[in-house]
Amino acid sequence: MSKGRVNQRRYKYPLPIHPIDDLPDLILHNPISWVYWAYRYYKSTNALNEKVHVDFIGDNTIHIIVQDDKQMLYLWDNGFFGTGQFSRSEPTWRDRTEVRLGLNDSPQQVGRGGKINTETQLTLERVTQQRRAQRLEFKKERARLERDLLELRKKGAHISEENILLEKQRESLREFKLKQMEDISVVGQQQNAPEIDLRNEDNDLLNENGDLLQLESLELMPVEAMFLTFALSVLEISSASLTRKLFPSDAKYKDIHSFVRSYVIYHHYRSHGWCVRSGIKFGCDYLLYKRGPPFQHAEFCIMGLDYDICKDYTWYSSIARVAGAAKKTFVLCYVERLISEEEAISLWKSNNFTKLFNGYQIGEVLYRRWVPGRNRD
Amino acid sequence: MQSIGKENGQKNIPDREVVVVEEEEEEQEELNQDWSQVASLVNKNAALSLPKKGEKDYEPDGTDLQELLLYKAKKAMFDTISDSIRGTTIKSQVKGYYVPHRHQAILPKPKGSFMQTMGRADRYGEYWLEFHEFVYLAERGTIIPYYKLEVNSSGESLDHDIEILLSMEDLYSLFSTQQEMDQYFVFAHLKRLGFILKLCGQDTGVKTSFYPARKQQNSLQMLTSRLLSLFKIQEISLFSGFFYCKWNFFFRKYTTSPQIYQNLNRLICSVAVPKTKYELWNAKNGGEVNHKKQHLPLTFDVWKPHANFKKKNPGLPDFQILVFNKNDDLQHFPTYEELRSIFTSLDYKFEFLNRVDDDFDWDANSYVEGIARSEYNLKTSTRSHTEKKASALKTKSNTQKKTKQPCTKKRPRTYPPHIQQNRRLKAGYRSFILAIMDNGLISFVKMSEADFGSENVWYTPNSQNKPVRKLKGGKA
16 A cells, blocks of 8 residues: 555544534435434544643643543544654654564554555655665765766866766766665665664663553653644643643733744644644744645745744844745744733633633735846746 | 046046047947857856855865866956947937936936936937936946036026036935935846846837726726625624534534534634736725825836837836835835735736746736727727838837747646645745835835735645645635
């Protein structure tokens, strides 16, 4: 089965609230099917049976973490929320370690419904590792060929001779690359048994039954947690008590302002179907993915700003450079408060978040470097 | 070169000297340099040609191949310029006189191809250049700059009796502000690349505008539009209220993900971005009410290089530029408020209208003196002589041919909706160019309005496993 198909099934739902899509067929000439349909419709609900439990750790900076294995995966699979603490984004530490220690004879596919076939057991981190090794090999090969060319040049060969050699070398490099591509698919299939290299510390990772302990947890950004509890009510904790955890009860407007702004932006993009993830790796506030990270690269870098703010040009220029170099479009997202500060803070205190967030307006401006030479005709 | 300049008894004329050529043979308007040698070097052999930009060797490889290539290229160029005569012929010399009280320059005997895009004749038949145009042409060596002293007190006639030859340094010292100088640098940079620029306020022949002459707006219309916008906001808060209630998912049932999304996206409203001709008109009318004071006026109208440019009737510009100096404490990067007021003040070929309709007719949709430009062009062409008529007809038929051709070409270029949507998101709508000056370095940035609020990108899973992307979902 192709990777695309697997992803298609695994990440079927874009949000942790699933639509009611298992209703039986309505057969028009069969009234019993109507009754059955109505019964199923009545019985089913969008709400989760068991809400996700979050813990708060840390005193000064509060970390919002999900520790349950199933729930971690659930939040990742349904909308790509949170980040595994020991992983790049998806919490895969346990799987990776099992592979490393050779424990995955009976792979624990908790939460994935065992649907994943063993062919694609290769974890993402491992794929990256392989790709890097291959790239290194390729560079070595290229350097070798370049040395050949230099030899020829030193002998004082004519340029036409050089060109012939260059053409040959390019051809051989192309073949080399093709061969590598084949190799990677072979490696992916054969599930090569890596040499198990146990360290003393590794014993501490196992419990008395020899099973691997789950040390990793999923950390949520405050805005993600807010979205999950306020907009979708997926978390156990209510939005009111979440905000009490994050901010002191006597917070002034200036304390909550940046959180509210971030949330407004986050909600805005989430609600239009984007998968919004932190953009810190690209020097901005958010990255926008269509569907999610496994499907496509992020196409937009979002930077949130107050509508009356102007920064030094260097600030814009640096972020735009980073975004541009990663082939992403840089978006300045301006947030304007339509209600007064006092009103905002009183809405915050009375937990009327709907009205609070509704009092903000968003305007977007695209920022792109312009090259005169490329815009002449 | 400097020694020649001193011999002529003229102080400080860098890079230029007047060679008096008496022979009749040399009467060409401009001296042509023989570049065929360089051209042959380029064409002969790809490997022998000038090393292309960016293709440097990674490190010195111990051979002198690179140096040899460079040397050959350089030598060819030097050989070429050393053969030709430098300077201008006295007959084709154009003198320009700076007139201080107007901060402009007058050309008594203008000639040259620059007249197609620069300068303007007033109703007395005198040819005037804006100061930045004057400096630019002087820097290029096209005209020779003089300072005209006005000698009213002595009672002498106002002929250009006392004239002082100006050096480039003198010219630069005549800039009235740092801002003007910054504008000049941007002007000169783009001009050298072939663009045609006009100051935005500069009065040029007839003014073309995207917007029809303003009629008195119906007060009733305004009132209703206001009321409608008010209603819109209220509707949002009324509907979204329940969704965020704790019990929402127990009472309401959603059978598809888009239903959930549609409820989610009512919470936060976004600024309305005009996307069609009529929305642009409305935004202009409404915008003038909201933003009476315009903070940052645009600096230049820019046209892409094209041969048929008519100074008198240039049509809508292709871009509009705002020049801003990074190191000036009085200037700053525009805030969102200012950006919006700039967006409303834009009046150019809104290129996004072409995105929907490739054959958007700009002449029919821009206005000169209150009538559509196509009509205006027709009127002026009928007014003129029959010869001109014929030529106008010719060009018209040409343009008709031209418009017909792309029709057949562009027809198959209809992209699937999700690609069109991606383009809308990435290119945005109204836009202008921001030119940032930093100690002589110019960077350009294109700022465009975007509207993520009216595009929905959620993925709808369906039983056939076929990816279907929703286009333009319901925005509350």
